[in-house]
Amino acid sequence: MAYESIRGLLARESAGGRATVQGWLRTVRHAKELSFLEVSDGSCLSGIQVVANPETRGFEDVVRHLTTGSAIAVEGALVDSPGKSQEKGQRFEVHAAEVELVGAAGSDYPLQKKRHSFEFLRTIAHLRPRTNTLGAVLRIRNAASMAIHEFFQHEGFFYLHSPIVTASDAEGAGEMFRVTTLPLDALPKTEDGRIDEAADFFGRPAFLTVSGQLEAEIGALALSRVYTFGPTFRAENSNTARHLAEFWMVEPEVAFCDLDGLAELAERFLKFVFAKVLDRCPEDMAFFAERIEPKAIERMRTVIEQPFLRLPYREAIAILERSGETFEFPVGFGRDLQSEHERWLTEKHVGRPVVVTDWPASIKAFYMYRNDDRETVAAMDVLVGGVGELIGGSQREHRLDRLEATIRGQGLDPAAYWWYLDLRRYGSVPHAGFGLGFERLVQFITGMANIRDVIPFPRTPGQAEF
Ligand code: 4AD
Numbered sequence: 001m002a003y004e005s006i007r008g009l010l011a012r013e014s015a016g017g018r019a020t021v022q023g024w025l026r027t028v029r030h031a032k033e034l035s036f037l038e039v040s041d042g043s044c045l046s047g048i049q050v051v052a053n054p055e056t057r058g059f060e061d062v063v064r065h066l067t068t069g070s071a072i073a074v075e076g077a078l079v080d081s082p083g084k085s086q087e088k089g090q091r092f093e094v095h096a097a098e099v100e101l102v103g104a105a106g107s108d109y110p111l112q113k114k115r116h117s118f119e120f121l122r123t124i125a126h127l128r129p130r131t132n133t134l135g136a137v138l139r140i141r142n143a144a145s146m147a148i149h150e151f152f153q154h155e156g157f158f159y160l161h162s163p164i165v166t167a168s169d170a171e172g173a174g175e176m177f178r179v180t181t182l183p184l185d186a187l188p189k190t191e192d193g194r195i196d197e198a199a200d201f202f203g204r205p206a207f208l209t210v211s212g213q214l215e216a217e218i219g220a221l222a223l224s225r226v227y228t229f230g231p232t233f234r235a236e237n238s239n240t241a242r243h244l245a246e247f248w249m250v251e252p253e254v255a256f257c258d259l260d261g262l263a264e265l266a267e268r269f270l271k272f273v274f275a276k277v278l279d280r281c282p283e284d285m286a287f288f289a290e291r292i293e294p295k296a297i298e299r300m301r302t303v304i305e306q307p308f309l310r311l312p313y314r315e316a317i318a319i320l321e322r323s324g325e326t327f328e329f330p331v332g333f334g335r336d337l338q339s340e341h342e343r344w345l346t347e348k349h350v351g352r353p354v355v356v357t358d359w360p361a362s363i364k365a366f367y368m369y370r371n372d373d374r375e376t377v378a379a380m381d382v383l384v385g386g387v388g389e390l391i392g393g394s395q396r397e398h399r400l401d402r403l404e405a406t407i408r409g410q411g412l413d414p415a416a417y418w419w420y421l422d423l424r425r426y427g428s429v430p431h432a433g434f435g436l437g438f439e440r441l442v443q444f445i446t447g448m449a450n451i452r453d454v455i456p457f458p459r460t461p462g463q464a465e466f
């Protein structure tokens with residue numbers, strides 16, 4: 001039998017005709033001669049109500065024994081919902097001719113019809129996609145991903161597949177996970193007693209990538225405009241609501257582009273993605289606005305409609321110093337902005353997205369373009385409400401001598417970056433790129449407070465169960 005998605009069924013013009021549904025039971029209610037089954041298949045937020053009566057095949061032996069969480073297949077007629085259900089937004093229901101049990105769920109099924117805490121749901125990550133919230137998050141992730149590809153394809157970018165295993169530290173911050181096949185309990189040693197790295201799988205130390213940027217630069221210096229969209233890994237021990245050890249990053253890289261052009265690209269990009277998500281996920285967005293963050297839709301509209309404010313870091317610091325606010329972390333030139341500062345600037349002070357530019361070189365990565373003042377680099381962070389830093393990027397240092405000096409100055413080994421330096425030897429051009437944290441984007445869209453609840457399988461210190 002060919003089954004239709006519930007999304008498809010609910011999108012029908014009118015009732016009448018045959019309906020086939022397969023999905024999981026959200027709730028089961030038995031009355032004297034009738035059973036009401038709410039079935040959901042994840043194709044959209046709504047489930048559909050199935051009504052069974054003694055005429056229904058399987059009524060006595062299947063329907064009357066059904067439990068929440070069980071998987072069923074239904075065949076019947078699509079009819080208009082009675083007035084009361086219509087008011088709750090349910091246009092149609094299915095009057096079942098036959099109900100079949102596909103997979104029973106034990107009576108200990110953990111998702112009963114009540115609100116569970118997000119903390120609890122993380123302990124059952126294998127079942128939580130069946131909840132309204134996680135289901136909506138996963139559909140939003142899908143829509144946002146497609147919008148991201150659409151934007152870059154429209155703008156003439158090529159999707160570049162950057163590697164996941166790498167030998168170079170793209171951020172120079174030493175927060176990398178080691179990848180090895182060496183036996184940890186019997187490490188091969190060299191004659192002088194050190195670990196024999198040459199005996200490892202790649203013949204050298206290898207790691208999970210923290211960013212696809214360096215390889216994206218290779219792509220941009222050949223194809224002019226590329227972007228990556230893949231998983232990145234950071235072994236930083238931060239247990240915050242905005243950090244994961246494994247997250248997805250979108251990294252466009254553009255040749256013949258400076259910081260100004262990059263900031264414009266970031267603004268166009270975010271506006272495009274938010275407009276598409278609002279357009280394509282009205283039901284899920286209404287859910288987030290109602291249940292999670294009342295301003296979820298409104299603040300996306302603000303991003304779409306308002307121009308972003310450009311604010312040099314130096315001015316941002318001066319504004320924060322004059323703010324009269326008591327922050328937990330100190331503010332001053334040469335200090336990184338903390339999430340509280342970022343949020344105060346964008347939420348309280350400006351009320352729309354802020355692009356903080358021209359950061360002190362001392363707190364930024366080695367690859368950033370050194371400004372003429374010699375003290376700052378052509379870097380930018382895009383700050384948005386609720387999340388703080390959503391995007392980090394920069395114009396790249398394309399001058400060989402400057403780049404080499406900075407690599408040395410930061411205590412890194414130029415030999416390890418030989419090919420990156422080579423790009424500055426052969427046809428180097430000004431270029432720029434940024435990284436968008438995809439989960440932070442989804443946090444902004446949905447209003448979900450904790451980043452662990454916007455990715456299907458969160459990895460954080462001590463957690464990698466599913
Ligand atoms: O600012 P970051 O560290 O920049 C880079 O990695 C550059 N190589 C990007 C580039 O220029 N191509 O990271 C970029 C973004 C941040 O703005 C943030 O949104 C997100 O990635 N991010 C994280 N998201 C979740 N968990 C973490 N631990 C994150 N670290 C960064």
Ligand code: MG
Nearest residue numbers: 381389391392
């Ligand atoms: Mg950053």
